[in-house]
Amino acid sequence: MTGNNAGQTRPANVAERIYQQLKTDIFDFQLLPGDRFSESEIAKRMNASRTPVREALYRLERDGFVQVYFRSGWQVRPFDFQYFEELYDVRTLMETAAVRRLCGLEDPAAHLQELTNHWCVTPDKRLSDSDQVAELDENFHFQLVALAGNKEMALLHRSVCERLRIIRRLDFTQHGRIAATYEEHRHILALIGQRHGDAVVAELSGHIESSKNTVRAITLQRIQEAKSRYNLNIRV
Structure with missing residues (x-):
């Protein structure tokens, strides 16, 4: 694999890693229903930039696990x-x-x-x-x-x-x-x-x-x- 190809796949791999980890945290109730957090907090915790964090979070939103508040960050979807x-x-x-x-x-x-x-x-x-x-x-x-x-x-x-x-x-x-x-x-x-x-x-x-x-x-x-x-x- 060339250097360019490696560079192109890295953001997708990082976003996938973050997605899987956050989903596991939600399933295992390490992130609780109703918990709020920011993209910056997740980026710091995952040692990643905000771009793959945002990609992972929007994917989790589509899956129904989190919801976004554009002025106040993200929230694990409360159980209804x-x-x-x-x-x-x-x-x-x-x-x-x-x-x-x-x-x-x-x-x-x-x-x-x-x-x-x-x-x-x-x-x-x-x-x-x-x-x-x-x-x-x-x-x-x-x-x-x-x-x-x-x-x-x-x-x-x-x-x-x-x-x-x-x-x-x-x-x-x-x-x-x-x-x-x-x-x-x-x-x-x-x-x-x-x-x-x-x-x-x-x-x-x-x-x-x-x-x-x-x-x-x-x-x-x-x-x-x-x-x-x-x-x-x-x-x-």
Whole structure:
């Protein structure tokens, strides 16, 4: 690689590093909901110029993790559980509509082979890393909607799920949730394959509701722990 090429890639690499570190800090509640900070503070902490810091922050804003106040810096987006409840409602509507459509296919099981290969496995072949399972779980729901064949709904569904990602990833830090998710997904796939529309809608709705309740409880617990650790008074 030439010197010029190295110089061209360095700012993007720095911005990516800052983005990943800040996102990790938000997910781990090192940066708390409602915390405010300036670009200069982040630049000093990350030992970087303000240009890659600003690029990383605007990317985090697009992802829904922070918000900008043009006269007073940046803020970690406060948790608004009503907002997340509404996103979960929209997600449930789209996914249940998708599985009903899948059940209407002549041979739905033929369309589900890739998902079956991932989820209908013996316990010794299941993944155990929570981050890997969180990603695989998200892709499970993406594919269910995509396989229903409505491209616009698939795009909208992906957007909703990405806004939920900050709390959904906590689901698999709870003991037993990985095993339960494998079993629930296996059952959902079986019901679709058998074209049991009403049953799969009920199963999928319960699966999403269970995840929602779990992540709400964990999020509240994590915030309370962080408040105690840092002796901060934040509103949840």
